[in-house]
Amino acid sequence: MKTMLVEALGSVEDLTLVEMESPALIDGHIRIEILACGLNYVDALMIEGKYQIKPPVPYRPGSEVVGRVTEVASDVTRVKVGDRVFAPVGNGGFSNEAVVAESRVLALPDNITDGQGATFMQSYLTAWFAFNYRASIVEGDTMLVLGAGGGVGLAGVDLAVSMGVKVIAAASTEEKRQLALSRGAFAAIDVSTEDVKARARELADGRLDLVYDPVGGDLAAQCLRALAPGGQYMVVGFVAGIPQLPANHVLLTNRTVVGVDWGAWMLRNQADNAKMLVEVMGEMAKGKLHPVEPVTYPMSQAAQALKDMQNRKIAGKVALVPDFDGV
Numbered sequence: 001m002k003t004m005l006v007e008a009l010g011s012v013e014d015l016t017l018v019e020m021e022s023p024a025l026i027d028g029h030i031r032i033e034i035l036a037c038g039l040n041y042v043d044a045l046m047i048e049g050k051y052q053i054k055p056p057v058p059y060r061p062g063s064e065v066v067g068r069v070t071e072v073a074s075d076v077t078r079v080k081v082g083d084r085v086f087a088p089v090g091n092g093g094f095s096n097e098a099v100v101a102e103s104r105v106l107a108l109p110d111n112i113t114d115g116q117g118a119t120f121m122q123s124y125l126t127a128w129f130a131f132n133y134r135a136s137i138v139e140g141d142t143m144l145v146l147g148a149g150g151g152v153g154l155a156g157v158d159l160a161v162s163m164g165v166k167v168i169a170a171a172s173t174e175e176k177r178q179l180a181l182s183r184g185a186f187a188a189i190d191v192s193t194e195d196v197k198a199r200a201r202e203l204a205d206g207r208l209d210l211v212y213d214p215v216g217g218d219l220a221a222q223c224l225r226a227l228a229p230g231g232q233y234m235v236v237g238f239v240a241g242i243p244q245l246p247a248n249h250v251l252l253t254n255r256t257v258v259g260v261d262w263g264a265w266m267l268r269n270q271a272d273n274a275k276m277l278v279e280v281m282g283e284m285a286k287g288k289l290h291p292v293e294p295v296t297y298p299m300s301q302a303a304q305a306l307k308d309m310q311n312r313k314i315a316g317k318v319a320l321v322p323d324f325d326g327v
């Protein structure tokens with residue numbers, strides 16, 4: 001088996017391609033040939049040792065994959081050789097094969113491509129958790145989504161629109177804004193040139209009910225102040241830095257700041273999370289959710305893909321495709 005590995009946490013540049021013995025196939029497990037692995041911002045944080053969980057080294061990144069089943073243990077009944085499956089592997093996805101418990105994989109609906117299947121989980125489950133378990137959302141609400149052309153933001157746009165929410169998308173490039181508009185946002189704000197607070201208030205007609213924020217940084221305090229009375233601010237991520245949210249603007253007009261930590265919840269609620277995954281996949285199969293077709297990079301170029309993501313060059317999502325023959 002070939003895999004990308006980091007010997008010590010620190011830099012995405014230190015990812016190296018190594019050959020390892022293929023894992024043994026044990027009872028209840030299947031072997032898959034990996035067709036695509038989703039890239040998440042969290043992968044970069046993990047490799048750099050900046051995530052709240054420090055993985056033991058040597059570390060093999062890559063948490064969500066689509067694969068073709070090549071072998072099944074004798075007690076496996078639900079999956080057969082040749083099936084195309086989605087597998088939440090946790091780690092080790094930047095590889096050309098994996099061994100996974102049969103109970104963890106889901107058959108991939110025909111209308112979902114390898115790339116879409118490998119890149120939806122973290123982004124959509126975060127949004128699903130935020131909107132169904134953390135914030136109180138009703139049809140007709142207006143939501144500002146920050147980083148709306150990135151993975152977590154774009155999934156937030158798609159899911160919110162499917163729930164009947166009116167979405168305003170904020171992003172830095174025309175390509176990212178167009179992507180968010182294509183998922184049903186009714187308006188877009190250019191964060192690099194516009195006054196986001198004033199424009200969001202104007203577009204929401206003074207009734208901005210919700211902010212979904214996977215970005216943080218300096219914009220956060222402005223966006224908190226754009227909220228209408230009783231508005232809710234979902235704190236999701238900090239790609240632009242951990243913001244200081246002024247408590248006086250939380251108190252004023254009874255706003256709420258809602259923490260969203262899908263990762264921690266998922267680890268403590270694995271059965272509920274598995275149900276959520278089936279539910280989200282079901283909505284994708286019915287065409288009610290529309291994960292973006294990702295940009296693809298050869299898997300051996302994982303470091304470059306991670307750097308491009310960190311430098312805001314990616315609109316939507318990235319999938320890594322194994323290219324190890326001859327590398």
Ligand SMILES: NC(=O)c1ccc[n+]([C@@H]2O[C@H](COP(=O)([O-])OP(=O)(O)OC[C@H]3O[C@@H](n4cnc5c(N)ncnc54)[C@H](OP(=O)(O)O)[C@@H]3O)[C@@H](O)[C@H]2O)c1
Pocket residue numbers: 040041042045122123126147148149150151152153170171172173176191214215235236237238239240260261262263309310311312314316
């Ligand atoms: N709370 C949770 O449970 C949870 C779960 C998953 C992920 N997350 C977090 O969510 C955040 C976003 O993840 P993602 O996968 O959506 O990342 P992503 O695909 O790279 O998107 C992030 C977006 O943030 C914007 N941005 C603004 N300033 C930036 C900066 N200095 N560096 C990089 N991007 C910047 C960029 O949009 P513009 O160029 O348009 O500004 C970019 O498209 C991460 O912090 C991740 O850890 C949280």
